[in-house]
Amino acid sequence: MKFVLAGQPNSGKSTIFNSVAGYRSATANFPGSSVSFTITRALILGREVEVVDLPGIYSLTSSREAAGEAESYLLDEDYDLIIDVMDASRLGRSLELTLQLLELERPMIVALNMMDEAVRSGIEVDAEDLAQELGVPVVPTVGRRGSGLRDLFRGALRQAHCGEASRSLELDRKVEEAVGRVRELLAESEFENTVPPRFVAEKLIERDPHFERDVYSARPELEAQVLGVAEGLQEFHGWSSDQVVSGSRHAVAHRIEEKVVTMHPPQVGWREWADRLLLHPLTGGPLMVLILGALFWFVFRVGQRLEVPLLALTDRLALALATQFPPDTFVGAIAGGALTGIAGGVALVLPYLVPFLLGLAVLEDTGYLPRMAYILDNFMHRIGLHGKSVLPLILGYGCSVPAIMSARILESRRDRRITAVLASFIPCSARTIVIFGLVAAYMGPVWALFIYLFNLILVVILGNVLARTMKGASPGLILEIPELRLPHPKTMVAKTWMTLKEFIIIAWPLLVASSVVLGFLEWAHAANSVNGLLSPLTVTILGLPAAVGMTLIFGILRKELTLVMLVQALGTTQLNTVMTDGQLLTFTLFVVFYVPCVATIAVMGRELGWKDTAWVTTFSLLVAVVVGIAGRFAYALFA
Amino acid sequence: MGYDPILEGVSPMMALDTVDVKRRARVILIDGGHRVRAHLNTLGIHIGDWLTVVERAPFRGPVLVEVNGSRLALGRGIASKIKVEIEGSIESLSTPPREAEAEQR
Structure with missing residues (x-):
């Protein structure tokens, strides 16, 4: 049995991985510290399971020049379950990747990680509501303290056993129409892939170069037709098709976030003060x-x-x-x-x-x-x-x-x-x-x-x-600044x-x-x-x-x-x-x-x-x- | 950068790198290539999102913004491509207009 840990950078995948593997995967508090994947065998509730720690990815689009190792692993490899590690303190953003992972139609469980940081920032997430929305189990965890991890892996085993695949959530009506149309085209031309057809269709509409190459080299006649659909979508919304799709996903993520999150005033603690000094222009x-x-x-x-x-x-x-x-x-x-x-x-x-x-x-x-x-x-x-x-x-x-x-x-x-x-x-x-x-x-x-x-x-x-x-x-600096943590x-x-x-x-x-x-x-x-x-x-x-x-x-x-x-x-x-x-x-x-x-x-x-x-x-x-x-x-x- | 200074004076649109510290602003345009936009999207900056400028490094250094609960450092180059409108006047920062973000497309 093989579990894959997937999630956005700095969401704590490696920390969860290390809790089952001993210390094998390098962790650090900055986004992108794992650059290649690590595999371990672990005994979980008496069963031997292989756990794979993938490098963090912000989304499943190959917008990066180096099409990520994580991405191709998720798409092409054989595994039994995805453990999606979400950062509860950045729920909206984490959800956007989660929605894409759901589209892979594999068994999945969500680790709602960094619950402690979320609480500090005044974010209260209802895990049950979230599970309802996503259609997969959600387990709140604090990877660094190891809390919730037992439940997570117990749930993971159960989910992998019953083998029920995740289902994609519905996006904007126009996007769904376009995706449906491209799926029909794919089915007509009998294009087969390891990836679910819905996912392929969506990627083609987003004009993902990797998928375009794959599909059009096998079925060149599809190119003009699919592009026609994408252009239709573009015309309707007045935005490029990839922005329409990602925008619509953003909207769904946002709707879910609104539903499951209750906001409280954030706690201004030593972290905020330390940051003010550490990042101040003078100090x-x-x-x-x-x-x-x-x-x-x-x-x-x-x-x-x-x-x-x-x-x-x-x-x-x-x-x-x-x-x-x-x-x-x-x-x-x-x-x-x-x-x-x-x-x-x-x-x-x-x-x-x-x-x-x-x-x-x-x-x-x-x-x-x-x-x-x-x-x-x-x-x-x-x-x-x-x-x-x-x-x-x-x-x-x-x-x-x-x-x-x-x-x-x-x-x-x-x-x-x-x-x-x-x-x-x-x-x-x-x-x-x-x-x-x-x-x-x-x-x-x-x-x-x-x-x-x-x-x-x-x-x-x-x-x-x-x-x-x-x-x-050089695109210049775009870097997430994670919350300060006391070294453990x-x-x-x-x-x-x-x-x-x-x-x-x-x-x-x-x-x-x-x-x-x-x-x-x-x-x-x-x-x-x-x-x-x-x-x-x-x-x-x-x-x-x-x-x-x-x-x-x-x-x-x-x-x-x-x-x-x-x-x-x-x-x-x-x-x-x-x-x-x-x-x-x-x-x-x-x-x-x-x-x-x-x-x-x-x-x-x-x-x-x-x-x-x-x-x-x-x-x-x-x-x-x-x-x-x-x-x-x-x-x-x-x- | 190619702006009519007079027009800029009237227009509420300004580049993110010129926004003062502690001001809230709303993204109205990302003036960049597909890749930059996609990268900003995945990090949580979308058109219509509200963000707060937390800190600005001196000597044209990067801008630190808070958006959707996370903090991002943006180089001045990128920040100048993000066009924003400033929230009304000097309002209290404690009222996060969360509904405003819900707007789609």
């Missing part, structure tokens, strides 16, 4: 700087508190191991490598990664990110983008992979391309670890801040250049754990294995040849020790590796004893910019195509070299 900007500054400070302080004692501990261990098995023996080299890998993860990576991920989770869950998009819209216009691009760029500070994927929330292809490229240049958490572990730890936090600012300036310049050279229209400790921990688990399962073994390989290569004196090969770059151009050559190769796998490998390659955790401050700075600058990691390259290839990816990769290497040289000589001159 909004300074508060944003303050919030981001606090995040930076938090990561640095917590990281340092943990790093120093952990490093001391691992150093003692390494010393004990070295006396037992000298590093020039085979066993010593391998064991030393393994220990460096393990210790590097514990002492260098985790101290900064954990507070960083927690901080990012707070920004995501409170809903501050869309507010940043609002405040920074102006600034983003200077780069040639608009506020919405802020979301992928901020996510880029976490990891480039989801950041590039989230560029999909942008409507135009041009904006998507530019944003994805820029996001890959933002220092991700792996690069942050290098920045904190080398520059902040040995040279002080001001220098780390300087690298971030310098990176930001370069990103702005690059954005400007790209925006000027790339053609295509459980979600925070779960979210941090999800990313951390990825580090522990994938990156850490890689770290240990690479460390062992490097230990072996050094024992066999093979590392020198690779280092020698790279020495024109590392030694001549950048003025670094030759031993860093190997670390840069490993760094393409995962950027954190450069830091841990550096420890292994130079044979000490006190890196400032073997590298000067200038070298640390040059090395870090180079690592921040050079070649995205393998995972990023893969996702960029998928999202942008391999030509763009190859270009970005080469370009980033070039930038890294230039920046590295600049860092080397600037530091020598001024510091």
